[in-house]
Amino acid sequence: MEKFTRLTAAACPLDVANLNTDQLLPARYLKWPRSAGLGKVLLQDLRIDSEGRERPDFPLNRPVWRGAKIIVGGRNFACGSSREAAVYALYDYGIRCVIAPSFGDIFFGNAVQNGLLTAVVDDAAVAEIIATLNGTPDMPITVDLEQQTVLCGNRSYRFAIDPACRLRLLNGWDDIALTESFRDKVVAFKKEDAGRRAWARPVLTK
Amino acid sequence: MTQKQTLFDKLWAAHEVVRREDGEALLWVDRHYVHEGSFHAFSRLAERGAAVAEPDLTFAVADHYVPTRAPRKNIANPELARMVRQLEDNTATHRIKLFGLDDPRQGIVHVVGPEQGLTLPGLLIVCGDSHTSTHGALGAYAFGIGASEVAHVLMTQTIWQRKPKRMRISIDGQIAPGVAAKDIILAVIAKIGAGGATSHAIEFAGSAIRALSIEGRLTLCNMSIEAGARCGMIAPDAKTFDYVKERPAALKGPAFEQAVDAWSKLTSDEGADFDREVALDARHIVPHVTWGTSPEHALPVVATVPDPMKEPDPARANDLRDALGYMGLHAGTKLTDIAIDRVFIGSCTNARIEDLRAAAAVLAGRVSKVPGLVSPGSSAVKRQAEQEGLDRIFRDAGLEWGESGCSMCVGINGDIVAPGERCASTTNRNFRGRQGPGARTHLMSPAMVAAAAVTGHLADVRPLLASRKP
Numbered sequence: 001m002e003k004f005t006r007l008t009a010a011a012c013p014l015d016v017a018n019l020n021t022d023q024l025l026p027a028r029y030l031k032w033p034r035s036a037g038l039g040k041v042l043l044q045d046l047r048i049d050s051e052g053r054e055r056p057d058f059p060l061n062r063p064v065w066r067g068a069k070i071i072v073g074g075r076n077f078a079c080g081s082s083r084e085a086a087v088y089a090l091y092d093y094g095i096r097c098v099i100a101p102s103f104g105d106i107f108f109g110n111a112v113q114n115g116l117l118t119a120v121v122d123d124a125a126v127a128e129i130i131a132t133l134n135g136t137p138d139m140p141i142t143v144d145l146e147q148q149t150v151l152c153g154n155r156s157y158r159f160a161i162d163p164a165c166r167l168r169l170l171n172g173w174d175d176i177a178l179t180e181s182f183r184d185k186v187v188a189f190k191k192e193d194a195g196r197r198a199w200a201r202p203v204l205t206k
Numbered sequence: 207m208t209q210k211q212t213l214f215d216k217l218w219a220a221h222e223v224v225r226r227e228d229g230e231a232l233l234w235v236d237r238h239y240v241h242e243g244s245f246h247a248f249s250r251l252a253e254r255g256a257a258v259a260e261p262d263l264t265f266a267v268a269d270h271y272v273p274t275r276a277p278r279k280n281i282a283n284p285e286l287a288r289m290v291r292q293l294e295d296n297t298a299t300h301r302i303k304l305f306g307l308d309d310p311r312q313g314i315v316h317v318v319g320p321e322q323g324l325t326l327p328g329l330l331i332v333c334g335d336s337h338t339s340t341h342g343a344l345g346a347y348a349f350g351i352g353a354s355e356v357a358h359v360l361m362t363q364t365i366w367q368r369k370p371k372r373m374r375i376s377i378d379g380q381i382a383p384g385v386a387a388k389d390i391i392l393a394v395i396a397k398i399g400a401g402g403a404t405s406h407a408i409e410f411a412g413s414a415i416r417a418l419s420i421e422g423r424l425t426l427c428n429m430s431i432e433a434g435a436r437c438g439m440i441a442p443d444a445k446t447f448d449y450v451k452e453r454p455a456a457l458k459g460p461a462f463e464q465a466v467d468a469w470s471k472l473t474s475d476e477g478a479d480f481d482r483e484v485a486l487d488a489r490h491i492v493p494h495v496t497w498g499t500s501p502e503h504a505l506p507v508v509a510t511v512p513d514p515m516k517e518p519d520p521a522r523a524n525d526l527r528d529a530l531g532y533m534g535l536h537a538g539t540k541l542t543d544i545a546i547d548r549v550f551i552g553s554c555t556n557a558r559i560e561d562l563r564a565a566a567a568v569l570a571g572r573v574s575k576v577p578g579l580v581s582p583g584s585s586a587v588k589r590q591a592e593q594e595g596l597d598r599i600f601r602d603a604g605l606e607w608g609e610s611g612c613s614m615c616v617g618i619n620g621d622i623v624a625p626g627e628r629c630a631s632t633t634n635r636n637f638r639g640r641q642g643p644g645a646r647t648h649l650m651s652p653a654m655v656a657a658a659a660v661t662g663h664l665a666d667v668r669p670l671l672a673s674r675k676p
């Protein structure tokens with residue numbers, strides 16, 4: 001997993017509440033392996049109309065935001081389905097950070113596993129950032145994970161992130177290695193638990 | 207004095223292997239359910255040459271990609287066939303029990319787990335699917351995870367979590383006839399919003415919840431995720447124990463008695479603290495339908511389509527306008543004037559036997575004005591329904607009687623709602639394009655879908671039920 005420290009890049013506003021992961025990656029692409037290039041079908045049904053033409057009014061289709069690495073979204077961003085491929089689609093498109101007032105919990109967890117930063121700023125700040133971007137679309141913004149700040153124009157906003165997630169992203173850590181370091185504890189737990197909760201083992205084996 | 211604990215606190219404490227200073231804990235996983243969509247995780251294992259730590263605690267079901275209205279022996283569509291084969295290969299490699307297409311226990315993972323007795327009170331259950339919250343209905347701590355986490359659980363049988371906040375939703379009072387668990391949960395989501403329970407573990411409590419059948423409770427917990435919750439749960443009670451006792455994988459004799467002793471302690475202590483409390487009066491809940499593109503767009507069926515002009519918050523007004531545009535609706539239209547093109551009865555929310563009975567009770571002796579598909583939640587539900595003659599009622603009404611799987615809930619097996627078509631559906635997500643590109647979904651209970659079928663438009667089921675009484 002790639003580390004995330006600081007990023008200055010074009011930011012695309014997607015001012016939609018409850019933008020769910022079915023929208024980020026429609027179900028018909030779920031069978032694609034990641035190597036098929038999920039980035040090209042990110043937000044497919046919002047970006048492309050039923051005749052296969054790009055919708056010119058969709059923010060990510062505007063030339064100035066096409067190469068954005070940051071998305072500024074609405075409340076409850078990426079709620080719904082647990083499909084981690086929604087994160088793959090964002091990441092493979094080139095997005096490295098999503099700023100929003102709140103995120104779907106499962107997406108939030110999936111993002112950090114893949115080096116995608118989810119920065120939580122309050123509603124008012126998101127509204128301001130989006131207004132600034134609409135006024136000056138080509139102005140890059142800077143996200144600094146060490147400082148936990150978003151710099152947009154002459155304003156700086158502090159963002160919240162779970163401390164453990166922050167460390168994972170800053171270091172590019174992988175959970176498996178971390179868990180392996182607790183192997184003894186897991187083995188001990190399993191042994192004790194088998195005595196304590198014998199009923200928890202499944203009976204059905206065939 | 208020991209601290210008073212909520213049900214969730216107790217479940218959490220029983221699974222904590224390690225607690226780190228930063229607040230994250232490593233939790234032991236009792237059951238891990240996988241399905242065709244878990245292939246990313248299996249690839250991760252293959253890349254590392256890793257083994258599955260506890261194959262005996264892992265169960266697989268073919269559900270998302272299986273045909274539900276076409277032959278299942280030799281799947282004609284090569285992509286669907288590949289997805290099912292991939293699951294067969296991965297589970298064979300890692301010696302994981304698979305309820306495959308030829309297994310009489312096959313069905314939707316969240317129907318099969320409780321039905322087979324694999325889901326029990328007190329367990330921590332994960333699955334790479336957001337509706338894993340369903341299993342909390344039996345008093346389990348159950349939540350959906352992503353592919354990286356699935357790979358982690360496969361390799362270690364544990365998962366890192368930060369403890370969610372605790373929220374209690376109390377629903378007291380008697381539910382009126384014609385009102386179902388689906389109406390309760392739609393009313394809850396309409397009240398707190400699609401993100402209303404984000405970062406929270408919900409416990410549903412109160413007399414109306416205790417009065418619900420286990421199947422109704424499964425419906426309720428299933429849709430906790432649509433309120434943004436990490437999980438939903440209900441304290442196990444005598445009904446739960448009776449249900450569990452009759453399952454194929456039930457513990458027997460003294461082992462079962464011991465389990466019941468332990469499970470009986472799984473209740474929130476009197477006076478335990480919740481981070482948030484919400485209360486609803488069951489007597490005020492009426493049949494609900496959704497009109498828009500988020501489950502929070504739910505209203506009593508007797509209401510009218512909302513007017514964005516009356517919404518003071520501009521962002522929300524925009525949201526309503528977008529939803530109306532996509533759904534092809536106008537503010538002020540009576541919900542019962544909305545004509546539908548088809549119906550779907552199925553999914554992990556509402557395709558258990560009671561759901562099919564509720565729909566059949568309305569459809570019996572009547573004809574559907576629109577085409578539709580009934581897809582039972584599991585192969586066992588299908589057999590049971592056929593024994594009871596419910597399949598005949600559906601067929602006689604003009605609906606298609608299909609096989610078990612996720613089917614038109616998500617449409618990835620090819621059973622989709624055509625672009626622009628309006629579907630009355632017992633599923634859980636009315637997202638844009640959920641049932642197929644351009645599809646318009648209205649969520650409601652099985653009885654309400656049946657009412658929509660026989661009238662050809664969204665309809666209040668209550669008069670249709672009342673006219674049944676002698």
Ligand code: SF4
Nearest residue numbers: 337553554612615616
């Ligand atoms: S029935 Fe629908 S919601 Fe349930 S697991 Fe299948 S796709 Fe998901």
